[in-house]
Amino acid sequence: MKQRQLKKEGKVGYSFPRCNAFLIKPCLISLLVTVLFANVTAAQDRNSEMVKKIHEEALVNGKGYSMLEYLCKNIGHRLSGSPQAAAAVEWTRQQMIDLGFDTVYLQPVMVPKWVRGGKETGRIIGSNQGDIEANILSLGNSIGTGEKGVRAEVVEVKGIEELNKLGKKGVENKIVFFNRPFNPKFITTSDAYSDAVDQRVYGPSAAAALGAKAVIVRSMTLAIDDFPHTGTLVYKENVPKIPVVAISTKDANLLSATLKQGNKIQFYLENYCEMKDSVLSYNVIGELRGSQKPNEVMTVGGHLDSWDVGEGAHDDGTGCVQSIEVLRIFKTLGIKPKRTVRAVMFMNEENGGAGGRAYAKSALVNKEIHKVAIESDEGGFSPLGFSVNSSAAQFQTISSLKKYFEPYNIHTIKEGYSGADIEHLKPQGTAMIGYVPHDHRYFNIHHTANDTFDKVDPRELTLGAAAMASLIYLLDQKDDL
């Protein structure tokens, strides 16, 4: 449209004879600039038009929400190594076959198999109100107490530094209670999570090294409610493993208040979780083969495993179905990508990261060139934009696309964290991109029984898929990624 307008206004199609000899050089330059400008404008128009079509296809015919419903309601939560995880592998594989992707395959990966076991009990003992049952949930990878349980005096700390100051004398034979809340001053709750999560991941071994018998960790959330949040912990080598549970924020506040009553408050803990032998599982991969550069790969992904409570809806069923949607939209609109575009359902993000490592290793072995990877693992809420972990040149290329997103109220393309599964591609020079949605409500449900299908809004989910598809499309138009 704009090119035609330029022609009409006489800005394209100069005839040389009109130039005086000494003007020929400036005229040529002017002509070149004009033609170049017209080409760039036409390409921009084509890109904007395609981004619009992608959004319309997603909003009118999107399949992500119905796929998510099946995953959540018919398969449910799906921790690595569980029968549900195996069912999710087979179901997503079949979905991508049914959608007619060029290639669909399973990538083998050995995963840890951790099981929660029987009913978990937490009890505050010795308060002025008598014994109080507390809402607890074992952390992933924790060992269990078995039926004998653990009962001990409780010592509360705000973090590992405070714990170390207490030393062996203050900690030995006690249950350590890490109770540093999310700091509400952070604008994004993922920053509050990063600020608080060290006590959950590394606190247990720090406490065990000082002789603690068990650890209780305040749930990683700003919400004050009765739902404990699980999540992974990392046992340090050569330090005794001790049982570890999360406690709901309401009960964390109660326990803290009870400790201030001055009595010698004890806690009773009973859980039955255990780590079994590793088992074979799979990343599930669907791809549209590149029409010009098939060995260059652009990945979109989420993780298929989830914690063993709730339905793994926002974490990370949404990321998986959005990734499948990207390829479905391309196929439906007849977009033939120059590079190979892959939807990857990573296995074992939650308690090991084996799927991400296996994917990066396979890329090296097969000599694939991974140009770009996008991961959606921050919840399926309304899109804000993208967070990029890449070289300066790659970041400049990605930021230059911002103008195409502004009509959709996506204003953020920033440098930062991408995703736990794709970050293993870093040594291969891949531009790694995290999908960034609004996250104010994400950590209210993250890793809890409340992460269920009804918490996902179909329109928000769909707009995220459209944003990811648009970015992959626009980057594929760049010859020099």
Ligand SMILES: [Zn+2]
């Ligand atoms: Zn996740």
